[in-house]
Amino acid sequence: MLLQGNEAVAEGALRAGCRFFAGYPITPATEISEVLSVRLPKTDGTFIQMEDEIASLGAVIGASLTGVKSMTATSGPGFSLMQENLGLAIIAEVPCVIVNVMRGGPSTGLPTFPAQGDVMQARWGTHGDHPIIVLSASTVRECYDMTIQAFNLSEKFRTPVVLLIDEVVGHMREKMALDDEEKIEIINRVRPTMPPEWYIPYEDTPSGVSPMANFGEGYRYHVTGLTHDVRGFPTSRPDEIGPFISRLHRKISSHFSEIQIAEFFKTEDAEITIVAYGCVARSAKRAVIEAREKGLKVGLLKLSTLWPFMRTAVEKALQTSKILIVPEMNMGQISREVKRVNRGVARVITLNKVDGTIITPMEILNRIQEVVS
Amino acid sequence: MSEITKLIHKYLRHDKKFPNVWCPGCGIGIMLGALIRAIDRIGYEKDEIVLVSGIGCSGRLPVYVDFNTLHTTHGRAITFATGIKLAKPRLKVIVIMGDGDAVAIGGNHFIHAARRNIDMTALILNNNIYGMTGGQNSPTTPYGMRSTTTVYSNIEQSFNISELAVTAGAAFVGRGTVYHARLLDSLMEKAFLKQGFSVVEIISHCHTQYGRQNRLGTAVEMMEQQRDQAVTAEKAARMKPEELKDKMVIGVLVDKKLPVYQDEYEKIQERAKEVMGR
Numbered sequence: 001m002l003l004q005g006n007e008a009v010a011e012g013a014l015r016a017g018c019r020f021f022a023g024y025p026i027t028p029a030t031e032i033s034e035v036l037s038v039r040l041p042k043t044d045g046t047f048i049q050m051e052d053e054i055a056s057l058g059a060v061i062g063a064s065l066t067g068v069k070s071m072t073a074t075s076g077p078g079f080s081l082m083q084e085n086l087g088l089a090i091i092a093e094v095p096c097v098i099v100n101v102m103r104g105g106p107s108t109g110l111p112t113f114p115a116q117g118d119v120m121q122a123r124w125g126t127h128g129d130h131p132i133i134v135l136s137a138s139t140v141r142e143c144y145d146m147t148i149q150a151f152n153l154s155e156k157f158r159t160p161v162v163l164l165i166d167e168v169v170g171h172m173r174e175k176m177a178l179d180d181e182e183k184i185e186i187i188n189r190v191r192p193t194m195p196p197e198w199y200i201p202y203e204d205t206p207s208g209v210s211p212m213a214n215f216g217e218g219y220r221y222h223v224t225g226l227t228h229d230v231r232g233f234p235t236s237r238p239d240e241i242g243p244f245i246s247r248l249h250r251k252i253s254s255h256f257s258e259i260q261i262a263e264f265f266k267t268e269d270a271e272i273t274i275v276a277y278g279c280v281a282r283s284a285k286r287a288v289i290e291a292r293e294k295g296l297k298v299g300l301l302k303l304s305t306l307w308p309f310m311r312t313a314v315e316k317a318l319q320t321s322k323i324l325i326v327p328e329m330n331m332g333q334i335s336r337e338v339k340r341v342n343r344g345v346a347r348v349i350t351l352n353k354v355d356g357t358i359i360t361p362m363e364i365l366n367r368i369q370e371v372v373s
Numbered sequence: 374m375s376e377i378t379k380l381i382h383k384y385l386r387h388d389k390k391f392p393n394v395w396c397p398g399c400g401i402g403i404m405l406g407a408l409i410r411a412i413d414r415i416g417y418e419k420d421e422i423v424l425v426s427g428i429g430c431s432g433r434l435p436v437y438v439d440f441n442t443l444h445t446t447h448g449r450a451i452t453f454a455t456g457i458k459l460a461k462p463r464l465k466v467i468v469i470m471g472d473g474d475a476v477a478i479g480g481n482h483f484i485h486a487a488r489r490n491i492d493m494t495a496l497i498l499n500n501n502i503y504g505m506t507g508g509q510n511s512p513t514t515p516y517g518m519r520s521t522t523t524v525y526s527n528i529e530q531s532f533n534i535s536e537l538a539v540t541a542g543a544a545f546v547g548r549g550t551v552y553h554a555r556l557l558d559s560l561m562e563k564a565f566l567k568q569g570f571s572v573v574e575i576i577s578h579c580h581t582q583y584g585r586q587n588r589l590g591t592a593v594e595m596m597e598q599q600r601d602q603a604v605t606a607e608k609a610a611r612m613k614p615e616e617l618k619d620k621m622v623i624g625v626l627v628d629k630k631l632p633v634y635q636d637e638y639e640k641i642q643e644r645a646k647e648v649m650g651r
Contacts, residue, residue: 020459041642041644041646042645044642046460046638050452051482052481054452055455057452058452058453059453059459061445062457062458062460063457063459065456066456066461067460068460068461085445088445214461215423215441215443215464216423216441216461216463218420220419220439220440220441221442222435222436222442222444225446233390
């Protein structure tokens with residue numbers, strides 16, 4: 001079928017089991033709201049347009065606490081407003097998905113033009129020390145798959161997951177085959193099986209993830225944005241605060257391999273590896289094909305997981321490549337991470353564009369040829 | 374076991390979370406008492422109650438009671454409550470807010486929840502001050518009064534929370550004071566039973582901050598001021614506007630039948646299923 005990226009996000013959400021959406025109109029993400037406003041009522045799900053993005057994420061978190069998979073979608077200005085409740089979802093460990101269809105910034109910026117300026121905001125935007133999972137997509141099919149992945153990871157690790165796409169991917173239409181739909185794995189949060197009086201809502205477990213009870217089903221417990229003890233009650237005891245914050249990080253850091261999704265394209269013998277994500281990865285793939293036609297040993301590392309940053313994938317690229325090129329539609333956000341992992345081993349070359357237009361295959365190819373000569 | 378002890382054992386997390394954080398003499402305890410008594414009289418199951426709060430002294434209330442409890446971000450309690458109610462309509466959702474919480478940082482959420490007529494109850498404890506942060510000026514601090522951020526004098530006009538709720542379209546609006554505890558019980562009972570967005574404004578005192586800075590006396594003296602200022606809605610209906618100038622009307626201010634959001638949304642779900650295609 002022919003689908004738009006934003007439509008594929010909505011379809012992926014429904015396939016993942018999303019039955020609650022709250023959002024606020026914003027370009028270039030509005031189609032996600034529009035599609036779900038039509039589709040969710042048909043599936044006994046709920047769609048509501050809230051008064052702003054703060055309220056949207058609040059409603060999403062509330063719905064998720066009742067056991068319903070929930071999502072919101074926005075763009076930069078709305079994502080800024082969501083940072084407050086994003087932190088609450090992290091500390092209270094409430095699964096939910098936030099889609100940010102990136103546009104040019106800062107502020108109102110460029111509502112209808114693409115950018116990749118929110119990568120660092122997605123990582124560090126909400127205050128306090130926290131872990132986060134951030135995914136990206138570069139094709140319509142990936143919009144579908146990564147939305148499902150976002151739900152799966154959020155359910156599995158009881159954490160909000162951010163899906164960053166950009167205006168190009170969100171508004172682009174392309175063919176999407178769903179011939180393997182029955183193979184798609186859907187993960188649901190682990191529920192408590194013990195009697196309610198034995199339930200300790202934030203108890204540590206080997207995975208670091210505690211079973212999550214639905215509101216209204218006998219497990220009456222307290223959920224708070226305050227730092228809390230294992231029972232969910234606010235605490236100011238250092239011997240409870242430390243282990244809690246450590247567990248929040250451990251539940252993500254001890255499962256890197258399950259979270260990190262990358263694609264290697266012609267990298268086996270690549271002397272130059274392009275590290276890209278989102279719509280830029282499409283241009284990069286084209287540039288790799290053309291460079292190969294010219295006899296240049298170039299490969300592509302496409303990052304689908306942006307955070308936690310894929311150290312091992314970059315290290316793998318460094319085994320063959322002496323040069324890494326990081327094209328991005330920002331002033332250099334992922335390239336900082338690539339440089340950090342590189343630690344001076346290879347040359348890391350940036351290619352930054354912030355004029356509201358995409359980075360073309362030709363621009364990447366030119367940079368490759370400049371570097372080679 | 375006395376009646377009050379039975380309620381304490383049944384509804385409070387008395388063996389887990391006490392003592393509480395509030396100052397001796399605070400009105401929040403009276404509000405909590407009224408809340409428990411109203412819930413007990415109606416006979417709700419504890420599992421079907423969700424208590425949602427924001428930030429501030431009132432925000433700490435849910436932790437002490439044995440319901441599904443959620444302590445959210447400042448001013449946003451109603452948004453979380455909206456998600457809970459729409460995702461699981463069989464739950465009885467009660468939101469606890471303070472004056473700064475409900476009509477300063479959360480003012481937008483408050484008016485929109487009232488406008489949508491989502492079936493929930495908002496209990497707003499109005500003590501005219503930001504108590505927990507040390508007594509700063511709130512949107513309900515009266516003109517001319519002192520706070521730690523208006524030490525010379527408050528030059529802003531204050532909000533009338535109940536009137537705001539009426540104007541925003543709430544289906545039920547009541548006002549009580551912590552002095553009139555019995556009235557508070559009945560207002561809460563009516564609000565909980567109301568289908569639609571119901572608001573109870575609870576006039577309370579912050580003797581620790583507002584009272585001290587404005588030399589209004591002890592907690593008991595401030596409660597006596599509530600008594601002296603209050604006029605029942607029935608009596609107020611027979612009074613002239615100039616007689617009501619410095620008075621505060623208590624009782625049921627609005628009780629009207631309006632389409633409830635969830636009922637309307639159920640109709641949308643039925644209609645959507647009739648429309649063919651994806």
